[in-house]
Amino acid sequence: MASCTKPPPSRVPEAGLPPVRLDFRPPVDRSITERAQTARTVERGGERKTEAVEMTTVARFTPVENGWQLTQTVSRAGLSQDGTTVPTRMDAVLSRFPLQVRLAADGAFVKVGNAGEGLVALRAAAPAGQDLGALEAFWSPEAVEERTRREWEAKYGGLFQRNLTVGQHTWAVDRLSLPEGEIVYLLERTVTGTQLTDQGDALVLGLRCLEALPEEPPAELQEVFQDAGAPVLTPGVTCEGEQVVARGHFVPLRRTLTVRAQVAGAAWTLASQTKLEMLEEAR
Numbered sequence: 001m002a003s004c005t006k007p008p009p010s011r012v013p014e015a016g017l018p019p020v021r022l023d024f025r026p027p028v029d030r031s032i033t034e035r036a037q038t039a040r041t042v043e044r045g046g047e048r049k050t051e052a053v054e055m056t057t058v059a060r061f062t063p064v065e066n067g068w069q070l071t072q073t074v075s076r077a078g079l080s081q082d083g084t085t086v087p088t089r090m091d092a093v094l095s096r097f098p099l100q101v102r103l104a105a106d107g108a109f110v111k112v113g114n115a116g117e118g119l120v121a122l123r124a125a126a127p128a129g130q131d132l133g134a135l136e137a138f139w140s141p142e143a144v145e146e147r148t149r150r151e152w153e154a155k156y157g158g159l160f161q162r163n164l165t166v167g168q169h170t171w172a173v174d175r176l177s178l179p180e181g182e183i184v185y186l187l188e189r190t191v192t193g194t195q196l197t198d199q200g201d202a203l204v205l206g207l208r209c210l211e212a213l214p215e216e217p218p219a220e221l222q223e224v225f226q227d228a229g230a231p232v233l234t235p236g237v238t239c240e241g242e243q244v245v246a247r248g249h250f251v252p253l254r255r256t257l258t259v260r261a262q263v264a265g266a267a268w269t270l271a272s273q274t275k276l277e278m279l280e281e282a283r
Contacts, residue, residue, distance in 0.1 A: 019163035019165050020165070020191070020194060020203055021161075021162065021163050021164070021247075022159050022161075022162070022164060022203050022247055022250075023160065023161060023247075023250075024103075024105075024106055024107030024160040024161065025248075025249050025250055026061035026068060026070075026249065026250045027249045027250075027251065027279070028061055028062065029281060030249075030280060030281060031058050031059065031060050031279075031280055031281075032058070032059040032060070032252070032276065033057070033058050033059075033075075033276070033277045033280070034056070034057050034059070034274050034275065034277060035054070035055070035056050035274070035277050036053075036055045036056075036272070036273070036274045037053070037055075037273050037274075038052065038053045038270070038272040039051070039052040039269075039270070039272075040052075040270050041268070041270075041271075042267065042268050043266065043267040044265065044266040044267070049081070050082055051079070051080070052080045052081075053077070053078070053079055054076075054080075055074055055078075056074070056075045056077075056277070057072050057074050058072070058073050058074075058075055059071070064102070066104070066105060067102060067104045067105045067110065068102070068103040068104075068105070068107075069100060069101070069102055069103070069113070070099075070101040070102075071098055071099070071100050071101075072098065072099045072101070073095075073099075074091075074094035074097075077091050077094050078090075078091075089125045089126065092121075093118070093121045093122050093125045093139070094121075096117075096120075096121035096125065097114075097117050097120075097121040099112065099114070099144075099148065100112065100113040100114045101113065101148060101152070106160055106161045107156060107159075107160040107161070108160075109148075109152045109153060109157075112141075112144055112145045112149075115142075115144040115148075116141045118139040118140075118141070118144045119136060119139045119140060119141065121139070122135055122136065150173075150174060150175065153172050154172040154174045154187055155243070155255065156245075157170070157172045157224070158171070158220065159189070159245075164203070165191060166191050166193060167190065167191065168190070169188055169189065169190050169218075169221075170188075170189045170220070171186055171187065171188055171189070171210075171220070171221045171224045171225075172186075172187045172189075172224060173185075173187070173224065173225060173228035174186075174187045175231075176259065176261075176270060178261075178263055178266075178268055180263040181263060181264065182234075183234040183237055183261045183268075184231045184233050184234050185209045185211060185233055185234060185237040185239070185259070186209065186210035186211075186212075186225070187207060187208075187209060187210075188207070188208050188209070188210050189206070189207055189243065190205060190206045191204070191205060192205065192206045194247075195244060197246060199246035199248070199249070199251050199253060199276075199279065200247065200249075201246070201247050201248065202246045202253055203244070203245050203247055204242065204244050205242065205243040206241075206242055207239065207243060208238075208239060208240055208241075209237050209259065211235055211236060211237050211238075212233055212235075213225060213233075234261060234263070236261060236262050237259065237261045238260050239257060239258060239259040239260065240257075240258055241255065241256045241257035241258060242254075242255070243255040243256075252274065252276065253275075254274065254276065255272075255273065255274045256271075256272070257271075257272050257273075258270070258272075
């Protein structure tokens with residue numbers, strides 16, 4: 001039956017912690033319900049505006065040949081601006097579009113199996129004759145594929161099937177689109193310890209941004225950067241956060257990340273948090 005997470009106990013002391021292995025073993029007989037909240041705040045010309053999105057998602061993992069299929073559905077989504085709820089077709093689009101992601105046996109991203117269905121869902125939800133413009137670009141198969149790949153790799157790239165020690169770093173290139181343009185930064189994840197949780201032993205990672213490559217980057221960082229196309233990084237980006245992932249079975253427990261950037265005279269703060277709400281028998 002369902003079991004909700006509780007505030008985690010104290011973290012295992014860092015000193016003397018042996019290497020920790022995070023294997024990719026998703027629960028095949030459970031559905032993972034998460035609540036995600038994202039807030040974008042901009043300060044421009046003395047004016048401050050905030051837009052927030054709340055979403056509840058349900059994820060299930062199914063074994064397939066040579067890997068896994070992750071199916072994620074959205075049960076609820078809402079948008080607010082400066083604290084006021086704004087009518088949106090977000091629910092209508094997302095409810096028609098259960099995202100299907102193929103993953104390798106070791107948890108590596110492979111592809112989105114139904115990327116074209118996002119555009120179909122958008123057109124089905126929109127009134128006849130409405131100019132969808134930028135929304136069609138956002139839900140194009142190419143955009144859905146790239147966005148899903150980037151989000152998975154920002155959270156889990158380089159973490160699975162290896163021994164990790166306290167202080168060890170892994171990296172991912174991440175991007176955020178703003179009206180003034182795109183910001184690009186290196187996300188650095190640092191192993192800080194483990195926690196005992198309701199879902200068993202969990203790995204704890206500290207998150208921060210790098211606005212530039214070090215003068216002598218480690219080989220792994222250099223590879224990640226080159227694989228992302230060696231993009232131009234946005235100067236002045238800072239961020240902080242934490243990520244906690246259960247180790248017995250792969251279960252994301254919580255993740256917080258706050259990114260700050262100055263773009264074209266505007267100060268942006270993007271705060272996101274995702275938390276496990278329940279892990280229950282799949283239906």
